Amino acid sequence: MSGFGSALPWAEPSWYSGRPSPYYNDSHRRLREAVRRWTEENVSGNIEDWEAAGKIPDSVYQKCARDGLLLPLAFGSSIPKEFAACAIIGGIKAEQWDGFHDSALWDELVRGGAIASIFIGLTVGTPPLIRYGSSHLRGQVLPGILSGEKKICLAITEPSGGSDVRNLTTTAEKTADGKYYIVNGEKKISGNRKLIVTGGPGVTGISLLLIPRSEGIRTRPLSVTPGNLSATTYISFEDVRVPVENLVGIEGSGFKYIMNNFNHERLWIVFQALRGSRIAIQDAMTWALKREAFGTTLIEQPVVRHKFGLMAKEIEALQAWTEQIIFELDNLSHDDGNRLLGGVTALLKVKAGMVAKLVADECVKIMGGLGLTKTGQGARIESFARATASIVIPGGAEDVLIDLGVREALKLTHMATGRQPKV
Ligand SMILES: Cc1cc2nc3c(=O)[nH]c(=O)nc-3n(C[C@H](O)[C@H](O)[C@H](O)COP(=O)(O)OP(=O)(O)OC[C@H]3O[C@@H](n4cnc5c(N)ncnc54)[C@H](O)[C@@H]3O)c2cc1C
CATH class of the missing domain: 1.10.540.10 (Acyl-CoA dehydrogenase/oxidase, N-terminal domain)
Incomplete structure (x- = not known):
């Protein structure tokens, strides 16, 4: 081998x-x-x-x-x-x-390292455009996106709320001649430049629009925990004119499109948690093998070995569950994947956040003071420990996703038997 x-x-x-x-x-x-x-x-x-x-x-x-x-x-x-x-x-x-x-x-x-953060907008923003955008719209913007000349992001979250996607407040009103949408509102998202933004109250009021950088859009970089390279940005729209041809898919179907995008968005957050945890355990193990305290190396202490065992069983269980879900998604239609696995990927992402927090916490302890030091042998663990909240919150906050996972499971039981209550 x-x-x-x-x-x-x-x-x-x-x-x-x-x-x-x-x-x-x-x-x-x-x-x-x-x-x-x-x-x-x-x-x-x-x-x-x-x-x-x-x-x-x-x-x-x-x-x-x-x-x-x-x-x-x-x-x-x-x-x-x-x-x-x-x-x-x-x-x-x-x-x-x-x-x-x-x-x-x-x-x-x-x-x-840091490079992964610049692809957030691309990975989350392009799929709805590819899947639901008209061929005209795709032809207009995809070449620039794929050549790296243009960037895209998916702007859902607003200062007034993110988890409650049904209650977005950004509006898109059609002009009397039916040629434009006039967009007003505010967003807090990752990435900038070309934007997809949702607007309108209630589930059927939500639509996806592709909004190019244009007059009436203002952006301000936000300093966030994982670091500035993620280009997290505050965006405001004031009477922004968007041609109706820039509607992605069907008006009022934006909520469905956003929900259908979440399986993959949550999976790639899981990928980050898995590799982040492996980097942390690698650096902690390297340290534990050579650091001496009380006359032995750290790894010779049963308490320290116990920490590695605790972390390893969580990482490997997360890896196995993730691979099972990737396999299922690869072998189901897009619609069946969303119907059957929306709740499961939500729970997987919750698990990823919990594993990342446990691993970061144990590795910081193994590193001692180095675990709090931004340079040197503890640097990657220090950085991972700071970033675990960015696994737990974006793509759906932990508390919200736990509940979603259970509701989706009950929905499937209800569909199969007609008996369980709808919650
Ligand atoms: C680095 C970073 C990148 C991001 N990138 C993007 C992006 O590209 N596009 C985008 O649209 N957004 C993005 N976001 C925003 C992110 O998706 C939201 O922050 C997240 O969805 C949570 O929404 P919120 O902040 O409005 O929290 P809220 O919705 O206000 O929730 C706060 C807390 O309230 C509790 N809560 C709320 N509702 C419930 C419920 N029903 N059940 C139980 N508890 C509940 C939970 O504890 C939750 O954590 C990003 C955020 C960060 C930090």
Whole structure:
């Protein structure tokens, strides 16, 4: 068995060590190697400069496009045939691409460091446009998005509330001649430039609009916990004129489109939790093997070994559940995936947040003072510990998703038997 990456326990998913898995083949192995090489060449030495500048240069984003990263990040778990001629990192073919490529790509990008944060808008914002946008709209903006010239984001959350998507207050009123929507409101989101925004009260009042940067839009960067590279932005719309052709899909169907987008959005948050946890356990193990206290290394203390055992069983259980859900999503239609797995992916994301918090907490303790130090051997753990809230809240807050998971499960039982109460 030939291994790839770190040989320390739990530092890599088990399939990296050459152990058998039903999910991964040579193309996944090729991809993980290509992405790891790419991040080592293009990310590793630059993170401090980018963080100091508060931005990853646009030229890097465009390089991501040229090197075949943006296309798969925009599509997620499958790439349509019409993009067969486009280059994908690792030389993977569009028809080969599946949810496990998507997960391996994210896993290695997150491992590479800060770069993953610049793809949030692309990964969350492009799928609704691809799935529901008219061919005219797609033709107008997709080439620019895939070449890295233009950026996109999905703006749902408003200062007045995020979890309660039914009660968004941003409005989109049609002009008397029926040619434009006039948009007014405020959003707090990740990413900027080209925007998709929802507007209108109630479930059937919600629509998706593609809003280019234009007169009446003001943006202000927000400083957030995971760091400034995520480009979290406050946006206000004052009488912004949007051509009616920029409506994505059918007017009033935006709520359904947003809900259908959540399975993948929540999965990639899980990917971040998994790799973040593995990085933390790797650094803590490296430290525990050499740090001496009271005459022994830390790893020789049963209490410290107990911490690793606690973390490992959680990480590996999360990995196995995640792979099962990726497999199911790959083998279900998009509609069935949403119907059957919406609640499950919500709970998976909750689990990911809990695992990340546990791992961050235990690793900080193992590192001692280094776990609070932003440079040196504890730096990645310190940064992960600060960022766990960004796994717990975005993409649906933990408390809300736990409840959603149970309601969705009961809904399926009700549909199957007609007996359980609707809650
Ligand atoms: C780094 C970052 C990036 C983000 N990126 C985006 C983005 O790209 N696009 C976007 O639209 N948004 C984005 N968000 C916003 C994020 O999705 C919201 O913050 C999140 O959905 C929670 O909404 P809220 O902040 O309005 O909290 P609220 O809805 O006000 O909820 C706050 C708390 O109230 C409790 N609560 C509320 N409702 C319930 C309920 N029904 N049951 C139980 N408890 C409840 C929960 O404890 C919850 O945590 C981002 C946020 C951050 C920090």
